[in-house]
Amino acid sequence: MRMGDNQQDFGQGLFGAAFMALQDAASIIEPVGQLGGPDRDWRYLAVNPALQELLDVGDVTGQTLRQHFPDNFVKWTADLERVLASNASEVIIRQRSTSSRIFEVTLTPLAMGDRKAIMTQTRDITREHTASQKRREADARYKLLFDSIDQGFCILEVLFDGNGQGVDYVFLEANRAFDKHTGLHDVIGKRISEFHPDIENHWPATYGRIALSGVSERFERQSMAVGRWFDVFAFPIGDQAPYHIGALFSDVSARKEMELTLRHSKNRLQSLIEATSDLIFRMNADGTQMEQVGGKRLLGNVGEASNWIEKFVPEIDRAKVRQTVDEAIRLREPLEIEHRMRTADGAAGWLYSRAVPVFGEDGEIAEWFGMSTDITASRRIEQQLSHGTQMLRVASEIGKVGLWEWNVETGEMTWSEEHYRMEGYAVGEIIPSYERWADRVHPDDLSATEAKITKAMASGEDYVHEYRVSHPTGDIRWLSARGRFLYDEHGQPVRMLGAMVDTTERRREEEWQRLLVAELQHRVRNLISMVRSVARLSAPSHRNVDDYVDHLIGRLQAMGRTQSTLTRSPGRDVDLSELVRAELLVHAARDDQAFVEGPIVALSPHAAEIVTLAIHELATNSIKYGALGDTGYIRITWTSEDKAGKNWVSLKWQETSPARKTKQGRKGFGRKLIEERVPYELHGTGSFKVHDTGVLAQLEFPLADAPSILETRSVGPQRL
Amino acid sequence: MTDKTLSGCRIIIVEDDYYQAHDSKQMLEDAGAAVILVSSVVPDLAELQSQGRIDAALIDINLGQGLSLDFARRLREQAIPFAFLTGYDASMLPEDLKDIPCIGKPADGARVLATLTLLAGRQI
Numbered sequence: 001m002r003m004g005d006n007q008q009d010f011g012q013g014l015f016g017a018a019f020m021a022l023q024d025a026a027s028i029i030e031p032v033g034q035l036g037g038p039d040r041d042w043r044y045l046a047v048n049p050a051l052q053e054l055l056d057v058g059d060v061t062g063q064t065l066r067q068h069f070p071d072n073f074v075k076w077t078a079d080l081e082r083v084l085a086s087n088a089s090e091v092i093i094r095q096r097s098t099s100s101r102i103f104e105v106t107l108t109p110l111a112m113g114d115r116k117a118i119m120t121q122t123r124d125i126t127r128e129h130t131a132s133q134k135r136r137e138a139d140a141r142y143k144l145l146f147d148s149i150d151q152g153f154c155i156l157e158v159l160f161d162g163n164g165q166g167v168d169y170v171f172l173e174a175n176r177a178f179d180k181h182t183g184l185h186d187v188i189g190k191r192i193s194e195f196h197p198d199i200e201n202h203w204p205a206t207y208g209r210i211a212l213s214g215v216s217e218r219f220e221r222q223s224m225a226v227g228r229w230f231d232v233f234a235f236p237i238g239d240q241a242p243y244h245i246g247a248l249f250s251d252v253s254a255r256k257e258m259e260l261t262l263r264h265s266k267n268r269l270q271s272l273i274e275a276t277s278d279l280i281f282r283m284n285a286d287g288t289q290m291e292q293v294g295g296k297r298l299l300g301n302v303g304e305a306s307n308w309i310e311k312f313v314p315e316i317d318r319a320k321v322r323q324t325v326d327e328a329i330r331l332r333e334p335l336e337i338e339h340r341m342r343t344a345d346g347a348a349g350w351l352y353s354r355a356v357p358v359f360g361e362d363g364e365i366a367e368w369f370g371m372s373t374d375i376t377a378s379r380r381i382e383q384q385l386s387h388g389t390q391m392l393r394v395a396s397e398i399g400k401v402g403l404w405e406w407n408v409e410t411g412e413m414t415w416s417e418e419h420y421r422m423e424g425y426a427v428g429e430i431i432p433s434y435e436r437w438a439d440r441v442h443p444d445d446l447s448a449t450e451a452k453i454t455k456a457m458a459s460g461e462d463y464v465h466e467y468r469v470s471h472p473t474g475d476i477r478w479l480s481a482r483g484r485f486l487y488d489e490h491g492q493p494v495r496m497l498g499a500m501v502d503t504t505e506r507r508r509e510e511e512w513q514r515l516l517v518a519e520l521q522h523r524v525r526n527l528i529s530m531v532r533s534v535a536r537l538s539a540p541s542h543r544n545v546d547d548y549v550d551h552l553i554g555r556l557q558a559m560g561r562t563q564s565t566l567t568r569s570p571g572r573d574v575d576l577s578e579l580v581r582a583e584l585l586v587h588a589a590r591d592d593q594a595f596v597e598g599p600i601v602a603l604s605p606h607a608a609e610i611v612t613l614a615i616h617e618l619a620t621n622s623i624k625y626g627a628l629g630d631t632g633y634i635r636i637t638w639t640s641e642d643k644a645g646k647n648w649v650s651l652k653w654q655e656t657s658p659a660r661k662t663k664q665g666r667k668g669f670g671r672k673l674i675e676e677r678v679p680y681e682l683h684g685t686g687s688f689k690v691h692d693t694g695v696l697a698q699l700e701f702p703l704a705d706a707p708s709i710l711e712t713r714s715v716g717p718q719r720l
Numbered sequence: 721m722t723d724k725t726l727s728g729c730r731i732i733i734v735e736d737d738y739y740q741a742h743d744s745k746q747m748l749e750d751a752g753a754a755v756i757l758v759s760s761v762v763p764d765l766a767e768l769q770s771q772g773r774i775d776a777a778l779i780d781i782n783l784g785q786g787l788s789l790d791f792a793r794r795l796r797e798q799a800i801p802f803a804f805l806t807g808y809d810a811s812m813l814p815e816d817l818k819d820i821p822c823i824g825k826p827a828d829g830a831r832v833l834a835t836l837t838l839l840a841g842r843q844i
Contacts (some may be wrong), residue, residue, distance in 0.1 A: 525825035
């Protein structure tokens with residue numbers, strides 16, 4: 001048969017030998033039977049040993065496919081017919097039906113004249129196939145993974161310029177999340193510049209750098225072109241052209257914005273804390289540890305958390321601060337306290353501290369947050385003020401100065417304590433006001449005083465005035481006031497401040513002085529008058545000048561003695577006994593010549609003057625004519641008794657002398673004094689009689705009860 | 721003083737100083753006046769007037785026992801001219817009596833006389 005012939009032919013040629021020697025498993029197969037007929041089959045023309053080995057069959061040359069591989073006949077027939085019909089070779093990969101091996105079968109049509117055949121080349125690709133299968137599965141899983149993650153992922157190919165600078169990139173792959181994170185769609189195969197022509201240079205530059213360096217980078221960057229912030233992890237894929245980059249990224253715009261906002265507000269807060277002139281601190285829940293967290297270093301370099309109360313609060317205030325803190329902790333309320341402090345370098349000062357509790361989730365105080373303000377300066381001013389106020393108060397009390405402040409706008413008035421007293425009020429008895437003040441001003445002085453105040457208010461000049469006030473007790477006091485109005489920027493009077501002193505005493509003293517001067521003048525003039533009168537009255541009784549002068553001088557000396565007695569003890573009455581004895585002593589009367597006796601009697605200066613002069617006259621007379629000039633003696637006695645409600649003194653001068661010298665008939669100076677002046681000036685009686693045994697003189701007069709103002713001040717001053 | 725310018729003049733003297741009173745009386749009488757009263761205390765004016773007219777008065781202010789100012793006011797009410805003779809200064813006089821002639825002590829006799837002559841409406 002022809003087919004057998006052909007087989008023979010093929011196997012016996014040189015080509016046949018080569019075919020049989022091929023490393024690859026191969027066969028040549030030709031169709032038999034009618035195409036499409038029931039006997040259609042494929043007969044092996046040649047099967048080389050490699051194939052026999054591969055398929056683990058013997059030499060099946062001459063046998064048909066249906067005979068040998070009935071199970072695979074249909075499948076393979078379709079392939080073979082197709083190749084035969086198309087006259088184009090095909091590669092078919094197919095798992096062997098009897099094992100898990102996978103073969104790659106290349107079917108190549110052959111033609112010799114009108115005889116047609118097909119060469120098969122079979123290769124066991126089980127290993128390759130498995131590997132690629134695995135790779136495909138991995139790829140699929142990988143794809144699934146990246147499609148399922150929230151982050152964006154893409155693979156890029158970086159495009160460089162001539163200088164090795166990345167200038168653009170093409171998207172090779174992108175996961176599903178990519179679109180969400182970038183806002184871009186259908187990017188595969190497209191360049192970034194197609195979407196964002198204004199894409200910042202740094203993007204391709206960065207990817208280029210990563211690609212060339214082979215070092216992955218992580219960065220967070222804003223793209224103004226895209227309008228988003230990205231958090232990117234980019235890594236190189238492969239190390240040669242074309243340079244691919246994998247990029248895993250997220251759109252972090254929202255977070256970034258929040259961060260920025262937060263940072264700004266934090267910055268603002270921090271700036272505030274740093275800029276504040278207060279000290280910002282936190283304190284632990286029980287208030288024992290504190291640390292400065294910002295603000296001004298009011299306490300100097302305070303170091304880390306410590307017990308500030310121990311460290312910076314002086315002992316004097318420690319208990320108070322501790323107590324305030326404990327109380328705030330107990331009440332769970334903000335604390336507030338002013339206390340002394342000592343800075344780290346020892347300077348002293350005052351702080352005003354406030355702290356608010358910060359509550360934890362359990363509702364308990366977690367810590368305290370607070371601030372301290374340096375109030376040293378204001379404290380100092382307050383202290384100075386209070387010191388000044390105290391000084392002013394003490395000074396005004398000691399100086400008896402009454403102070404007032406009048407708020408012209410509201411009518412409110414403030415008086416110092418002394419002011420109340422000056423107006424005749426008990427301290428705090430009434431609410432001070434203009435009306436209460438006016439109530440006490442003496443009615444005669446009120447209009448003038450108000451006019452002065454009105455004038456001072458209008459002119460801005462100081463108010464200086466002295467006026468009387470009437471106390472409810474009837475007391476009239478003089479007040480000397482000085483005040484000043486204060487004005488606002490519009491020139492409206494707003495306040496009046498003033499001070500005043502009680503000048504009643506000063507005025508009384510001045511009045512006294514004036515009266516004393518007047519009285520002195522009066523007395524001096526009277527004295528001169530009297531001297532003149534005495535001189536004149538002395539004249540007629542003397543025949544020669546020497547005699548006259550002696551007498552006159554004696555009288556003037558007696559008057560002078562009275563004056564000096566009065567001057568030595570001004571304002572005091574004169575003891576009669578003392579007066580009499582002194583006068584006798586002046587006239588050198590011996591003790592055995594004079595007997596003096598009488599009760600204690602105090603004479604007014606006026607009476608003393610007259611009695612002195614009278615004793616002088618009697619003594620002079622006695623020396624010249626009577627007892628003192630001889631061996632006689634004198635009894636000077638007096639009594640005092642009440643007569644018609646007045647105390648009268650009765651003084652008797654009685655001489656006992658053996659021989660009286662010539663008796664004078666004329667009424668001399670001494671006699672006139674006793675008989676006329678005593679009644680006239682002392683409103684009493686006087687008698688002067690000369691008996692044989694001597695002179696008997698008697699003076700009786702009431703003791704005065706209203707002496708001159710110069711002689712006693714108890715009466716008080718009087719204006720004429 | 722020998723002119724008797726006060727002839728027929730009825731004058732009272734209120735003066736607590738005996739010597740001054742004495743001097744004044746002497747001087748006025750020398751001038752022809754009739755001194756109808758010399759007193760160291762304030763007299764009862766009505767009673768005095770009942771005894772006859774008073775042409776002028778010379779009064780001291782401080783009478784030791786008191787002041788004569790009220791008496792001076794009564795004199796003025798009665799239209800009796802008067803002068804003060806006093807050791808005090810005229811400035812010490814109260815307002816309402818400031819216009820009263822005031823002669824200071826020690827008394828200048830001529831001045832006392834001239835003043836009273838004027839008061840009594842006599843020509844010197």
